[in-house]
Amino acid sequence: MLVVCEGEVTEIEYLTGVRDYFRPLPVDVRSCRLVGLGKDPGSVVDYAIRERDKKAKEARAQKDANVAYDEVWCVVDVDDHKTLEGALSKARQNRINVAVSHPCFELWILYHFAECRAGCDGGALKSKIRKHLPTYDKHLGRDFPFDRYETARDRAQKADPRLTAPNSKGCNPSTNVWLLVDVIRRSGRS
Structure with missing residues (x-):
């Protein structure tokens, strides 16, 4: 499985932690910012498609289907991105799954501690997270x-019950990161 994140700190730390917690089959977690693509959902999806296709080509050359990715996910925020709708459409056309958080990934982090059903922005979410993680500064800690x-999944589902599939944008607040976590959990060995 390949997971490509728009963010470079919180998303990577969370998904790496989830991977380590559930010990799934191989999960490659990457940040697009680390490879110089910035924070644009269109770039995140394009990068995921390129990496998936590169691995598929490598698998064909080695005659080993296990080299290819079985599943590809992107993790993006709504923020003020003008490319989000196009990115979601392109992802659907290319069999890429996108988990979308509105307004941002910190909502998913907050759901591990508390409800949030009123529209908010990233700053408000960070303040709410600090009530539970006083030193929170994008880093999650061990x-x-x-x-x-x-x-967290139950809270996300209550906040927007219609957001049950990847490649969809919900209301503010909403997140379907739980879909990705469920996939990682199901492939776990423990």
Whole structure:
């Protein structure tokens, strides 16, 4: 599985932590910013398609289907991106799954601790997270409660019950990151 993130800190730390917590089959977690693509959902999806196709070509050359990615996910925020709708459409056309958080990924982090059903922005979410993680500055720390993902999923589903598929943008607040976490959990070995 390949997971390409728009962000370079919180998303990477969270998904790496989830991967380590559930110990799934191989999950490659990357940030597009680390490879110089910036924070644009269109670039994130384009990068994911290129990487998937590169691995598929490598698998054909090696005559080993296990080299190719079985599943590809992107993790993006709504923010003020003008390319989001186009990116979601392109992802659907290319069998890429996109988990979208509105307004941002910090909503998913907050759901591990508390409800949030009123529209908000990233600054408000960070303040709410600091009530539970006083030193939060995009970094999660080793003691983040990954075991609360089911509670977070329940809160996300209550906030926007219609957001049950990838490649969809929900209301503010909403996130379907739980779909990706469920896939990682199901492929876990523990």
